[in-house]
Amino acid sequence: MLKKEFDAANAMYPFPVVLVTTHDGKGKHNIITVAWTTNVSRNAPCIGLSMGSGKLSFQNIQNSREFVVNIPGHNLLEQVDFCGESHGEEVDKFAATGLTAQKASTVGAKLIKQCPINLECMLKEIYRIEGANLIIGQIRKVHMDPTILDEQQKIDYHKLDPIVYAQKTYYRVGKAQQKRGFSKHDQ
Amino acid sequence: MLKKEFDAANAMYPFPVVLVTTHDGKGKHNIITVAWTTNVSRNAPCIGLSMGSGKLSFQNIQNSREFVVNIPGHNLLEQVDFCGESHGEEVDKFAATGLTAQKASTVGAKLIKQCPINLECMLKEIYRIEGANLIIGQIRKVHMDPTILDEQQKIDYHKLDPIVYAQKTYYRVGKAQQKRGFSKHDQ
Numbered sequence: 221m222l223k224k225e226f227d228a229a230n231a232m233y234p235f236p237v238v239l240v241t242t243h244d245g246k247g248k249h250n251i252i253t254v255a256w257t258t259n260v261s262r263n264a265p266c267i268g269l270s271m272g273s274g275k276l277s278f279q280n281i282q283n284s285r286e287f288v289v290n291i292p293g294h295n296l297l298e299q300v301d302f303c304g305e306s307h308g309e310e311v312d313k314f315a316a317t318g319l320t321a322q323k324a325s326t327v328g329a330k331l332i333k334q335c336p337i338n339l340e341c342m343l344k345e346i347y348r349i350e351g352a353n354l355i356i357g358q359i360r361k362v363h364m365d366p367t368i369l370d371e372q373q374k375i376d377y378h379k380l381d382p383i384v385y386a387q388k389t390y391y392r393v394g395k396a397q398q399k400r401g402f403s404k405h406d407q
Numbered sequence: 408m409l410k411k412e413f414d415a416a417n418a419m420y421p422f423p424v425v426l427v428t429t430h431d432g433k434g435k436h437n438i439i440t441v442a443w444t445t446n447v448s449r450n451a452p453c454i455g456l457s458m459g460s461g462k463l464s465f466q467n468i469q470n471s472r473e474f475v476v477n478i479p480g481h482n483l484l485e486q487v488d489f490c491g492e493s494h495g496e497e498v499d500k501f502a503a504t505g506l507t508a509q510k511a512s513t514v515g516a517k518l519i520k521q522c523p524i525n526l527e528c529m530l531k532e533i534y535r536i537e538g539a540n541l542i543i544g545q546i547r548k549v550h551m552d553p554t555i556l557d558e559q560q561k562i563d564y565h566k567l568d569p570i571v572y573a574q575k576t577y578y579r580v581g582k583a584q585q586k587r588g589f590s591k592h593d594q
Contacts, residue, residue, distance in 0.1 A: 228545070258457065259419060345536070349447050350447070361414070364418070394578055
């Protein structure tokens with residue numbers, strides 16, 4: 221069937237939903253939900269996050285030059301949605317959600333205890349792109365709950381049960397299908 | 408249980424797997440599989456792709472300043488894996504996979520007919536980050552197969568059946584759980 225043509229639109233999905241924790245340098249901590257994320261580099265692992273300039277979390281990152289990416293499981297979906305729909309200027313999101321702040325090793329921003337994975341990040345760069353900010357963070361330390369790891373100490377994505385997001389809807393990750401490289405072994 | 412600490416690692420997943428088509432300006436077209444992708448901006452929609460400098464596709468993008476992001480369904484998993492595991496210098500990936508090249512509206516790179524979504528992109532910027540290239544493309548035109556759209560002309564992700572990737576494994580998208588904003592309506 222013939223395809224329909226549309227003007228430019230954000231049609232590439234889904235992405236993992238993460239909780240980004242930041243601080244204002246005066247002891248006030250915040251949480252924001254972000255889905256426009258990617259891995260950027262393998263050597264000296266860096267990640268990218270898209271965030272609007274008006275966000276308190278963006279100002280915190282710009283000033284403190286550090287943040288933590290906390291990866292939640294589906295059991296935290298309500299807290300994740302709340303942190304995306306509320307504003308740090310108006311509400312203490314740690315208090316409101318009951319999420320627990322833990323001290324990080326290399327940054328002043330907090331780890332969220334209930335998230336099975338936490339990535340401590342130093343701000344490397346902020347690129348302004350068409351009114352958005354692409355925040356590049358260099359990962360300095362990773363914390364993982366051993367109950368989501370397999371025997372090889374790799375993440376088991378069915379145990380992690382991450383939240384993925386596409387066009388205003390949260391999804392589960394479905395079944396594993398194939399390992400990368402399988403097409404070579406078929407021949 | 409106490410978390411384990413690890414050094415920096417790429418632990419944030421999954422991401423959508425896309426097929427990026429490029430050309431060398433002399434009529435030679437290529438396909439590369441990319442999973443480290445994100446949406447960057449909403450106004451004048453831009454996307455980001457991470458790609459190594461050694462790739463033919465990267466050289467094509469750098470020279471032609473354009474590319475197409477083609478979003479495959481799971482029915483193309485074998486072709487997707489092949490395009491990620493083979494090299495454009497050695498093999499004509501269109502011929503080898505049987506994927507069909509179609510003329511795009513605004514760029515010289517081809518649309519893959521069998522992919523239900525195609526995003527025509529102009530290169531906006533290439534950022535070098537720790538040995539990787541973060542390619543920023545501005546979406547100029549979107550093509551969508553009407554059979555993956557719902558009544559509101561929005562993408563139905565169960566019909567699209569996109570491939571998501573996490574640590575060397577391809578997954579399906581699972582069930583839709585909640586709409587964004589649901590936590591507000593619970594109160």
